[in-house]
Amino acid sequence: MDKITMQKLADEHPMVSVERLENIYHNLSHTLLSNISGAVVEIGCNAGGTSVFLKMIINELAPDRELHVYDSFRGLPQKSFYDTLFDEGDLAASLYEVKNNFCKWGLDLPVIHRGWFQDTLPTELPNCIAFAYLDSDFYDSILISLQHVYSRLSNNAFVLIDDYWDSDQITQDSLGLPGVKKACDVFFIDKLEKINLLPGSGNLAMGYFRKR
Numbered sequence: 630m631d632k633i634t635m636q637k638l639a640d641e642h643p644m645v646s647v648e649r650l651e652n653i654y655h656n657l658s659h660t661l662l663s664n665i666s667g668a669v670v671e672i673g674c675n676a677g678g679t680s681v682f683l684k685m686i687i688n689e690l691a692p693d694r695e696l697h698v699y700d701s702f703r704g705l706p707q708k709s710f711y712d713t714l715f716d717e718g719d720l721a722a723s724l725y726e727v728k729n730n731f732c733k734w735g736l737d738l739p740v741i742h743r744g745w746f747q748d749t750l751p752t753e754l755p756n757c758i759a760f761a762y763l764d765s766d767f768y769d770s771i772l773i774s775l776q777h778v779y780s781r782l783s784n785n786a787f788v789l790i791d792d793y794w795d796s797d798q799i800t801q802d803s804l805g806l807p808g809v810k811k812a813c814d815v816f817f818i819d820k821l822e823k824i825n826l827l828p829g830s831g832n833l834a835m836g837y838f839r840k841r
């Protein structure tokens with residue numbers, strides 16, 4: 630994967646940065662090259678900026694892997710008590726934008742799941758997942774993603790959670806999406822795995838875990 634492609638994607642999509650893509654690249658490529666079985670899923674794909682990148686990595690390293698992407702295409706749902714930034718309906722992108730992005734880069738479309746996560750995730754996730762990228766900003770959205778993804782993860786599967794920030798450990802300005810960490814705190818209370826932080830600059834805040 631070359632830096633020019635990453636920079637172009639970052640220039641085209643306000644929510645994408647080269648550093649974020651580097652984190653995705655290192656972790657997805659490691660997962661695929663380690664032959665961890667299962668599909669790649671992105672839960673919260675918006676206009677497909679990172680979806681395109683996931684597909685490029687799959688094509689380069691493991692073209693047989695399926696990519697599934699999920700979004701309401703109506704923006705964010707109602708926020709919970711834990712969510713501060715953004716409001717209902719913010720960040721709306723269209724299915725057309727996703728298709729257009731894939732077309733522009735000459736890539737085959739992923740499997741696109743349109744709808745609220747509570748309606749799609751229970752029945753439309755692949756049974757076996759190798760890599761999941763959770764990028765949905767709000768407490769309820771991250772919690773429901775974890776609840777449905779977790780039991781489908783292969784051993785050593787990798788889950789990357791965007792906007793996970795820990796105020797004790799990260800000192801730079803963050804995006805201020807405390808619902809993301811709160812959902813993880815609640816979900817992992819009785820799990821073997823714990824979330825690790827991926828260091829980043831600016832407002833980059835990512836966490837990850839590997840399934841035991």
Ligand SMILES: C[S@@+](CC[C@H](N)C(=O)[O-])C[C@H]1O[C@@H](n2cnc3c(N)ncnc32)[C@H](O)[C@@H]1O
Pocket residue numbers: 642644645672673674675676677678679680699700701702703704705706720721722744745746747764765766767769770
């Ligand atoms: C930050 S954006 C995703 C950005 C994308 N991953 C990228 O980097 O280009 C978050 C997306 O999650 C979607 N979303 C959040 N909660 C959702 C829910 N409960 N059901 C369906 N979509 C949801 C929003 O519509 C929005 O497009």
